[in-house]
Amino acid sequence: MSLISEGANSGGARLIQPTGYEPGLYEPSNAEVGDYIALLKPRVMSLVVFTALVGLAVAPGTIHPVEAFTALLCIAVGAGASGALNMWFDADIDALMTRTQRRPVPSGRVRPGEALAFGLTLSVFAVAVLGLMVNVLSAALLAFTIFFYAVIYTMWLKRSTPQNIVIGGAAGAFPPMIGWAAVTGTVSLESLLLFAIIFFWTPPHFWALAIYKKSDYGRAGVPMLPNVAGDAHTRLQILLYTLVLVPLGVAPWALGYTSALYGVVAMATGLGMILLAIQVYREVSPADRACRHLFAFSILYLFLLYAVLLVDRGWGGLIARVAA
Amino acid sequence: MDDKQDRNSQVEGGIVLTEQQKRAQRSRSVAIALALAALVILFFIMTLVKGPAVLVRPI
Numbered sequence: 001m002s003l004i005s006e007g008a009n010s011g012g013a014r015l016i017q018p019t020g021y022e023p024g025l026y027e028p029s030n031a032e033v034g035d036y037i038a039l040l041k042p043r044v045m046s047l048v049v050f051t052a053l054v055g056l057a058v059a060p061g062t063i064h065p066v067e068a069f070t071a072l073l074c075i076a077v078g079a080g081a082s083g084a085l086n087m088w089f090d091a092d093i094d095a096l097m098t099r100t101q102r103r104p105v106p107s108g109r110v111r112p113g114e115a116l117a118f119g120l121t122l123s124v125f126a127v128a129v130l131g132l133m134v135n136v137l138s139a140a141l142l143a144f145t146i147f148f149y150a151v152i153y154t155m156w157l158k159r160s161t162p163q164n165i166v167i168g169g170a171a172g173a174f175p176p177m178i179g180w181a182a183v184t185g186t187v188s189l190e191s192l193l194l195f196a197i198i199f200f201w202t203p204p205h206f207w208a209l210a211i212y213k214k215s216d217y218g219r220a221g222v223p224m225l226p227n228v229a230g231d232a233h234t235r236l237q238i239l240l241y242t243l244v245l246v247p248l249g250v251a252p253w254a255l256g257y258t259s260a261l262y263g264v265v266a267m268a269t270g271l272g273m274i275l276l277a278i279q280v281y282r283e284v285s286p287a288d289r290a291c292r293h294l295f296a297f298s299i300l301y302l303f304l305l306y307a308v309l310l311v312d313r314g315w316g317g318l319i320a321r322v323a324a
Numbered sequence: 325m326d327d328k329q330d331r332n333s334q335v336e337g338g339i340v341l342t343e344q345q346k347r348a349q350r351s352r353s354v355a356i357a358l359a360l361a362a363l364v365i366l367f368f369i370m371t372l373v374k375g376p377a378v379l380v381r382p383i
Contacts, residue, residue, distance in 0.1 A: 028339055028341050028345045028349070029345070029348065029349070029352075030344065030345060030348055031348060031352070032348050032351060033351045033352060033354075033355045036352075064373050066369055066370060066373045067370070067373065070366065070370060073366075129363075133370050133374075
């Protein structure tokens with residue numbers, strides 16, 4: 001019997017390998033650089049960078065611009081690493097959902113092992129560089145955020161409870177707190193407020209999406225709230241969480257941290273959120289249209305709150321610090 | 325990889341890459357090189373910024 005056998009992989013490479021081995025182990029990678037960038041979830045990363053920038057800019061104290069850039073870079077890479085680990089673990093359910101089936105792993109462009117190695121390598125680099133170049137607290141928070149998203153949310157909560165995105169939402173809420181910690185080396189009430197705004201923003205945002213993508217999640221067996229408790233209960237939860245979120249959005253002004261400009265924007269956009277959440281709650285069937293409106297507006301709401309905060313509290317201070 | 329190397333790979337039981345795989349491999353290598361170069365520059369600039377304090381690591 002020959003010790004060598006020939007075969008061809010999906011990419012067309014001629015393989016000559018010992019018999020009795022798994023062919024997949026020897027197949028050369030077809031992954032392009034763009035596929036690895038897609039593993040980082042660039043759109044999610046951009047929101048993470050933006051909220052971290054706000055946390056960094058509004059924090060009291062000083063930070064050198066190069067340190068600030070390094071902190072943001074590490075937070076961005078850490079967020080991207082979480083995305084890669086999420087795509088590695090969720091490849092099976094991503095392949096079943098229309099929204100995610102073109103991702104690099106389920107589409108076969110990147111192998112699961114490559115995504116895992118990429119995610120782990122970037123995680124270690126991001127945390128180590130942040131710890132060595134900025135401070136230990138921000139690095140510890142970044143490490144916890146990656147762990148929370150990849151292990152607590154992706155591996156555990158996502159497939160086991162309809163409260164998955166409520167608790168898992170904490171992972172998306174940490175970046176401004178990391179930015180704050182990069183400047184001050186502490187966690188304070190203000191940074192907890194920045195955390196709370198995103199934490200309570202996540203359920204209405206994702207449940208609005210989950211209602212009009214219910215069949216997708218159902219096919220993949222992910223226990224999102226609409227699939228488990230029904231649309232009516234989810235619409236009520238969306239309204240309740242929005243009613244908690246809006247006062248939290250106004251709180252930075254109410255507590256005297258910002259000017260009236262922020263207060264006006266927070267109240268006006270918060271009113272918009274409540275009106276849309278009421279529409280979602282009242283629209284019995286189909287709730288798709290109202291949910292799409294709420295989903296889209298919730299992104300604008302969070303962006304506006306943080307953008308005004310950046311202009312109001314951070315921008316002037318940031319320019320002064322750079323000039324100094 | 326030229327034809328001679330291709331033949332050697334076959335004889336030695338190696339893997340012969342397609343043109344597409346070679347292109348992908350080259351682009352990945354360039355991306356890794358650029359990322360490493362960027363890290364070197366970042367570490368150098370950070371050392372200049374922090375000066376001797378780069379070694380002071382209070383926990």
